[in-house]
Amino acid sequence: MQITPMEVYKLLPKTNCKKCGEQTCMSFAFKLINREKNLEDCTPIFEEKKYSSQLQDLQKLLEPLKSATETGLIVEEDLCSGCANCVVVCPVHASDDPKGMGSGFGATIDDPILRIEDGVVKVINMKKCRRYGKNRILCVACRENCPSSAIRFLEG
Amino acid sequence: MVVCSGCSCLCPDIVVGDRIYHACRKGSAIFRYADENRLKPTVDGKEVDVDTALEKAGEMIANSKKFAIYGLDTIPLEAQEQAIELAEKKNGFIDDNSSFCLGDFVEMILKNELPSTTLDDVKDYAYVIFYWGTDPYHSLSRHLSLYTYYPRGKKRQRGYEEDRFLVIADIRESDTSKLAKKNARYIKVEDDISLVNSFIQVLDGKIPEYMDVSRVITEMKKSDFNVIFGGLGLKYGLDGRYDVFKVMVSRLNEVTNVYFLPAGFHSNMRGFNELMFEKTGHINKYSFEYGESRDEFEFKSLIRGSNVDTVLVIGSDPLNSLPFDVALGLRKVNLIVVDPKRSLTSTIADVTIPSAVTSVEQGGTMVRSDGARIRIEPLKDVEWTDERVLKRLKELV
Numbered sequence: 001m002q003i004t005p006m007e008v009y010k011l012l013p014k015t016n017c018k019k020c021g022e023q024t025c026m027s028f029a030f031k032l033i034n035r036e037k038n039l040e041d042c043t044p045i046f047e048e049k050k051y052s053s054q055l056q057d058l059q060k061l062l063e064p065l066k067s068a069t070e071t072g073l074i075v076e077e078d079l080c081s082g083c084a085n086c087v088v089v090c091p092v093h094a095s096d097d098p099k100g101m102g103s104g105f106g107a108t109i110d111d112p113i114l115r116i117e118d119g120v121v122k123v124i125n126m127k128k129c130r131r132y133g134k135n136r137i138l139c140v141a142c143r144e145n146c147p148s149s150a151i152r153f154l155e156g
Numbered sequence: 157m158v159v160c161s162g163c164s165c166l167c168p169d170i171v172v173g174d175r176i177y178h179a180c181r182k183g184s185a186i187f188r189y190a191d192e193n194r195l196k197p198t199v200d201g202k203e204v205d206v207d208t209a210l211e212k213a214g215e216m217i218a219n220s221k222k223f224a225i226y227g228l229d230t231i232p233l234e235a236q237e238q239a240i241e242l243a244e245k246k247n248g249f250i251d252d253n254s255s256f257c258l259g260d261f262v263e264m265i266l267k268n269e270l271p272s273t274t275l276d277d278v279k280d281y282a283y284v285i286f287y288w289g290t291d292p293y294h295s296l297s298r299h300l301s302l303y304t305y306y307p308r309g310k311k312r313q314r315g316y317e318e319d320r321f322l323v324i325a326d327i328r329e330s331d332t333s334k335l336a337k338k339n340a341r342y343i344k345v346e347d348d349i350s351l352v353n354s355f356i357q358v359l360d361g362k363i364p365e366y367m368d369v370s371r372v373i374t375e376m377k378k379s380d381f382n383v384i385f386g387g388l389g390l391k392y393g394l395d396g397r398y399d400v401f402k403v404m405v406s407r408l409n410e411v412t413n414v415y416f417l418p419a420g421f422h423s424n425m426r427g428f429n430e431l432m433f434e435k436t437g438h439i440n441k442y443s444f445e446y447g448e449s450r451d452e453f454e455f456k457s458l459i460r461g462s463n464v465d466t467v468l469v470i471g472s473d474p475l476n477s478l479p480f481d482v483a484l485g486l487r488k489v490n491l492i493v494v495d496p497k498r499s500l501t502s503t504i505a506d507v508t509i510p511s512a513v514t515s516v517e518q519g520g521t522m523v524r525s526d527g528a529r530i531r532i533e534p535l536k537d538v539e540w541t542d543e544r545v546l547k548r549l550k551e552l553v
Contacts, residue, residue: 082180083297085335088306089316104279104298104307106169106178117175119184145306145316147293147331 003061003154005029011058013044013051033072033154035065064154069123071131072154073142079150080120086142086151087114087121092128114142121150159532161230161423161515162186164525165296165303172535180297187516195498195510206509206540213468213492213507214552220466220490223248226455227472229422231542232520232532236428238546239470240435245553247445249464250432251455253472254425255440260398261386261418262429263439265527269402273383273415274526280309283379284372286323287419289348289389291330295420296525300335304383321375325351327389343368348393352404359407376412385419417526423514427523459485466490468549470511470542473499494545512541 008029015025020041022028031037039062045051068074084106087093093101093112100108107115111125126132130139143151160167160183171177176184197209204212217223223246225239243250254262265272278285285304292299300306305316312319322340324333329342336342343366345351354364358373376382384405394401408414418426429439436442438449451457455474458464459482467489475483476499486504493505496513512518512534518541519534 080181081294081297082182082184083293084178084180084301085306088301094308094315098308102308104302106171116178116180118188119176119179119181144337145335147334 003033003064005033007061008032008058011054011061012042013048013054015044017044019043032062033065035070068154069126071126071129071136073123073126073129073131074152074154075121075123076150076152077120077122079148081148082116082119082121083147084116084121085145085147087112087116089141089145090114091139091141092130096128158187158535159515159522159530160186161522161532163296164421164423164425165298166423166522166524166530166532167298167302168530182297186513190496190513190516193498195493195495195502195508197510198505198508200506209507209509210545210548211552213509214549216466216490216492216507217242217246217468217549218553220246220248222464223466223468224455224458224464225250225468225470226252226474227470228252228428229254229425230471230514232424232514232518232522233427233431233529234520235470235518235542235546236424236431238543238550239468240431242468242546242550242553244444245550249441249443249445249453249455249458251441251453251458252425252428253422253477254429255454256456257421257425258386258388258391258418259425259429259440260391261416262426263433264398264402265416265418266430266433266439270405270416271409271414272417272526273381274528275303275417275524276528277381278383278417278526279303279307279312281311281379281381282309282383283312283319284321284323284376284382286325286372286382286384287332288325288384288386289327289345289391289393290385290387290419291326291332292385292387292419293330293332293335295387299385299419300332304385305335323372327393341368341372343372345389345393348390349397349400352394352400355404356400356407359411373408373411376408376414380413382412382414384414384416386416387418387420419525421525424522426525426527427521427529430523430527456482459489462488464489466492468492468494469501469505470494470546473501475499475501475504494542509545510540511545512538514542518542 009026012025020028097109113128115124130137158170160170162183170179176187197206199212225243229252264270324336325343325345333342350365354366354369357364358370432439441453442449443453491505492507493502494509502508515532517538519532
């Protein structure tokens, strides 16, 4: 299931109590997905009994966040067959390693974002990804070109 | 860096260390599991040493009246040469998987009936990349990313989004067809002949059956380098009517440049086809006794018709891959299996001779799907490679 701010917001108390330090529950939902806030910052949902079923649903919904990388990338290795489409399409790889990954070959640099190891794609260095950090852009080149949907992002 | 011999892509950039880098799932398994499930030398199911097995096999071949060699597609050219010489020495039959695989297309390319190119040129210059009746994501995992659609080449610096146009023609939506998004077309084919005719209809100025074809031809005209990759779907869709396809390609070449490459077969199938073509003028299903190539000399016809008494299977697992009646027929012949691994065929063989895994224990030359000859350096050397086994058998016969 896609983890969108709206889905998270629906399960939050929606009281805009500001106890988490945010102005609204909606902005808390955004920060929750970006992992700038933790669910524990929302004290009412833990303390008040009427939210207990909502809390369970929310924890279930946010479960993939734990396995996702800093940029929200989730790799399901079982689905991957190592075609290296993601490695070659990545614009960062193309600029950093034009003769290697940019031309279709395997990585010749030590810290690529993704690399094919033992026939499946592995995340090596997420810090280089265009989705990382404050000035990120929501690039989805690797997901768009994965034929078996082994790569996905938290937002869908 | 080692060359992977998993499929006809022959990826040249594999790094083998504590892990296998850059190889696809299929390729990495060759290196990772090279030592597992190894074949032992046996005669009639009893384990013996290699020399005894070789002598027994030599004796069986020497005494045979109608001898056939089958397989050959995963072993290097040097070993294939030995196999061809052995078949010639015994006046026997020789066949490989190409007789029901893409051999017909390789033959047309070798006879210059279809214009062909190399995968390196495809990477550097190709604009329209047309996969017809093939699902390269599964059959040749790195084909798209290493040679065709995704890499940035000399004249195609801007990558797939602007500098390539992908066309997938397939009978059903495959994993590869999911990639046909922007600057791409997926054509759902009901009948391959109608699609071929659609191309001719558009060139004649008529309304085609498949409307997407006119867009494809418009895109093809934008560039002077376009490629069609034909797979087994195209082969069986055309069902022998290759003349219309050849007419289509030559008509397309009147308005733009279109090349053809076969896509999707064993690592060295084209190598065998080229060797046979140089030696005999035919590419497969050849009988040295009659000196010609006929459909009845195809391996499965030979077995069905009980036209052979001794079969040497090397680098293949026919019991697993061929139809049931052929598999049953294999029971009735004297069967010699040369293979590095235990396979279904090796379990019913009279004599099994272990050999080496290509690109791990044995090297040599292999021919990529576009005809480029790739030199393979092995990671280590072993005593009995395919070439040495076949050479020894040739001496014994």
